[in-house]
Amino acid sequence: MSNGINFAFLDEYAKREIRRSVIKAICIPGYQVPYSSREMPMGRGFGTGGLQLTLALIGANDTVKVIDQGSDDSVNAVNLRKFIEMTCPGIDTTTRIQEATLIQSRHRIPEQALRADQILVLQVPYPDALVIVEPSEDKRKVMHGEADYSRLLVKLYEDIVKFDEITISHRYPTRINGHYIIDPSPIPRYDVPKLHNSNALILFGAGREKKIYAIPPHCPAEPLAFDDVPFRIEDFTDSHGERRACKLCGSKTSFLDEFIDEQGERVYQCSDSDYCEQQQELVHG
Amino acid sequence: MGYVAIKGGGRAIDGAADMLELLRTCQGESGQPLDIETIEKQLYFLHSRIMSEGGLYHPKLAALAIKQSLGDTLEAGFALRAYRSTKPRLLETPVHDTTHMRLIRRISASFKDIPGGQMLGPTTDYALRLLRMELLNESQEQFQNVAKTLFAGLPEQAVPDSFPKVLDSLRAEGLLPKVNQAAREQPFDITREPLIFPVPRSAALATMARGETGSLLAIAYTNMRGYGDVHPTVAELRVGYLPVLLPHPITGELTEVGEVLMTECEVVAMYQDDDNKGLPTFTLGYGACFGHNEVKAISMAILDRALQKGMKDGPENPSEDPEFVLLHVDGIDSMGFASHYKMPHYVTFQSDMDRLRTTQQKQEASHE
Numbered sequence: 171m172s173n174g175i176n177f178a179f180l181d182e183y184a185k186r187e188i189r190r191s192v193i194k195a196i197c198i199p200g201y202q203v204p205y206s207s208r209e210m211p212m213g214r215g216f217g218t219g220g221l222q223l224t225l226a227l228i229g230a231n232d233t234v235k236v237i238d239q240g241s242d243d244s245v246n247a248v249n250l251r252k253f254i255e256m257t258c259p260g261i262d263t264t265t266r267i268q269e270a271t272l273i274q275s276r277h278r279i280p281e282q283a284l285r286a287d288q289i290l291v292l293q294v295p296y297p298d299a300l301v302i303v304e305p306s307e308d309k310r311k312v313m314h315g316e317a318d319y320s321r322l323l324v325k326l327y328e329d330i331v332k333f334d335e336i337t338i339s340h341r342y343p344t345r346i347n348g349h350y351i352i353d354p355s356p357i358p359r360y361d362v363p364k365l366h367n368s369n370a371l372i373l374f375g376a377g378r379e380k381k382i383y384a385i386p387p388h389c390p391a392e393p394l395a396f397d398d399v400p401f402r403i404e405d406f407t408d409s410h411g412e413r414r415a416c417k418l419c420g421s422k423t424s425f426l427d428e429f430i431d432e433q434g435e436r437v438y439q440c441s442d443s444d445y446c447e448q449q450q451e452l453v454h455g
Numbered sequence: 456m457g458y459v460a461i462k463g464g465g466r467a468i469d470g471a472a473d474m475l476e477l478l479r480t481c482q483g484e485s486g487q488p489l490d491i492e493t494i495e496k497q498l499y500f501l502h503s504r505i506m507s508e509g510g511l512y513h514p515k516l517a518a519l520a521i522k523q524s525l526g527d528t529l530e531a532g533f534a535l536r537a538y539r540s541t542k543p544r545l546l547e548t549p550v551h552d553t554t555h556m557r558l559i560r561r562i563s564a565s566f567k568d569i570p571g572g573q574m575l576g577p578t579t580d581y582a583l584r585l586l587r588m589e590l591l592n593e594s595q596e597q598f599q600n601v602a603k604t605l606f607a608g609l610p611e612q613a614v615p616d617s618f619p620k621v622l623d624s625l626r627a628e629g630l631l632p633k634v635n636q637a638a639r640e641q642p643f644d645i646t647r648e649p650l651i652f653p654v655p656r657s658a659a660l661a662t663m664a665r666g667e668t669g670s671l672l673a674i675a676y677t678n679m680r681g682y683g684d685v686h687p688t689v690a691e692l693r694v695g696y697l698p699v700l701l702p703h704p705i706t707g708e709l710t711e712v713g714e715v716l717m718t719e720c721e722v723v724a725m726y727q728d729d730d731n732k733g734l735p736t737f738t739l740g741y742g743a744c745f746g747h748n749e750v751k752a753i754s755m756a757i758l759d760r761a762l763q764k765g766m767k768d769g770p771e772n773p774s775e776d777p778e779f780v781l782l783h784v785d786g787i788d789s790m791g792f793a794s795h796y797k798m799p800h801y802v803t804f805q806s807d808m809d810r811l812r813t814t815q816q817k818q819e820a821s822h823e
Contacts, residue, residue: 175541176541179541180540180541181540181541181542181543182543183543183544184540187647204649204651205649206646206647206648206649207649208540208646209533209536209537209539209540209787210537210540211534211537213533213790213791213792213794213795214787214788214790214791214792214795215791215792215793215794215795215796215798216791216794216795216798218791238798238799239799239800239801239802240802243465244799245467245468245798245799246798246799248465248468249468252465252468277800277802277803278802295792295795306778307652307778307782308652308653308778333814333817333818334814334817334818334821335810335813335814335817337810337814338810339803339806339807339809339810340802340803340806340807341803356800356802356803357802358802358803358805358806359806360806378788378791378792380649380650381649404805404806404809405809405813425802425805426805427801427802427805428805428808441801441802441805
């Protein structure tokens with residue numbers, strides 16, 4: 171490039187290290203692989219871990235989709251996509267999920283099921299589900315190795331005693347392949363079941379915390395729960411017991427954003443903007 | 456429609472960048488763009504801080520980073536660090552001996568007289584913090600006359616370039632532990648390896664050397680006030696230029712390629728038993744960073760001592776806990792994460808509301 175920056179920003183040594191870490195992460199599903207994590211030109215916490223994965227994996231034939239809060243037009247998604255376009259000449263970007271080979275996302279998994287030829291990269295602020303019960307990384311590492319998740323289960327139990335509900339709203343602890351429990355990134359509980367037996371490879375990148383982990387395709391992913399207190403996703407039923415619908419496309423199955431419109435009314439709309447548009451196209455032709 | 460405007464991506468970002476550029480340049484008729492050399496010379500301490508926190512000794516680009524970030528230290532250090540991460544590692548210097556630093560300042564708090572003598576050099580330590588109103592309207596002539604007048608009155612006698620180290624004399628007396636030769640082997644490279652605890656001392660030193668000044672100071676201050684007991688004595692604090700040696704590409708012979716301005720601080724702390732049944736000796740703490748930043752070097756030296764104690768006996772205070780200190784002193788990490796809370800969190804908040812409402816409904820039902 172004219173400004174002396176390498177294709178995909180990172181130098182080749184950095185990309186190689188990330189690819190090796192990805193391979194290790196796939197081989198040990200749910201294990202947090204430490205890596206050196208370069209500084210990126212956007213803030214730590216803005217998706218630098220996901221971005222490093224995307225940049226290490228991207229090649230000339232890839233088509234990238236970047237979403238934040240389900241939207242391609244969210245400020246951070248726009249910013250990341252512009253940076254990828256600027257540093258990766260020759261690649262394509264898209265907003266349509268079907269066209270994408272590489273999808274980088276923050277806080278959502280797209281509504282439409284992913285295919286085997288797609289990779290989903292999730293941005294991760296806190297890579298370790300155990301951090302809510304143990305602040306020391308050194309100790310958490312031992313707990314993971316021994317699959318000792320008793321304190322996490324106690325936290326869930328205490329929630330039920332105190333509130334009669336598990337209070338974990340997002341970042342729901344999920345057991346991968348029967349061993350490691352991961353923090354699946356701040357996706358809503360609604361998205362957690364999509365991690366189970368996914369067709370697509372799902373990669374997690376935590377830039378500030380310098381960790382990469384993975385859920386390989388067709389790998390079991392089970393949210394932590396009790397036999398008599400099952401895992402539950404967000405509830406979008408109204409006071410009449412009806413499932414709320416998106417006010418734009420009418421979908422009664424999608425994850426909804428709630429907001430107050432200019433008339434002061436509470437309204438609901440699909441969080442996944444690409445899905446919503448495609449549903450509207452189906453309805454209106 | 457309100458909601459789309461909130462998500463109004465690309466144009467909003469471009470507009471924000473324009474507004475920031477306007478803020479940087481809107482000085483009106485008297486406006487002069489800041490000259491890069493002016494930043495380097497007249498904002499000397501700020502410039503020093505950016506090179507050390509950015510982890511890159513590049514005086515020109517550090518000045519540019521200050522200029523484009525409107526003087527925000529965290530942003531400027533960040534820009535420099537991000538530039539650094541695009542550059543491949545081509546060569547490595549051997550471990551350098553700072554005895555040969557060309558000094559502009561060196562002091563010792565442990566002895567009144569030290570070999571080579573105390574040399575105050577440029578310091579604000581004994582300055583009265585009275586605002587110098589005459590600088591409000593300083594003329595170029597007055598500004599340029601300072602050096603002229605000062606050098607005219609200076610005796611010709613040469614000040615030695617380098618001085619013996621205070622620690623060497625303490626060591627010769629057997630008051631300090633012997634130099635650990637094993638520690639001089641390959642140091643840990645924090646830019647190429649993640650910190651996996653426990654980490655070697657070299658990893659701790661490297662992390663702190665590019666740590667954020669205020670963060671290091673705050674944690675070191677907890678130790679100074681009583682959450683810890685380092686009680687340091689500054690054996691030597693030196694500021695100067697360290698010649699940098701690299702192997703010659705053809706002959707392999709070490710060749711001087713330039714020099715870096717740096718600050719180094721060695722503190723002596725309370726004595727402890729020798730592990731190998733020798734006589735007890737004082738303990739040491741070491742701090743060093745790019746540029747002229749004495750508070751950072753002292754804070755780092757205190758934390759180095761505290762961390763060595765924590766690594767040996769187990770941490771009794773936050774400042775003795777390597778994870779606590781090393782994972783929280785990096786300004787690029789901490790400012791990034793603090794800033795990220797400004798990003799949209801609609802989805803997670805939706806999920807939070809779901810939990811709260813469900814819990815409220817349940818408790819209401821149980822009260823009825």
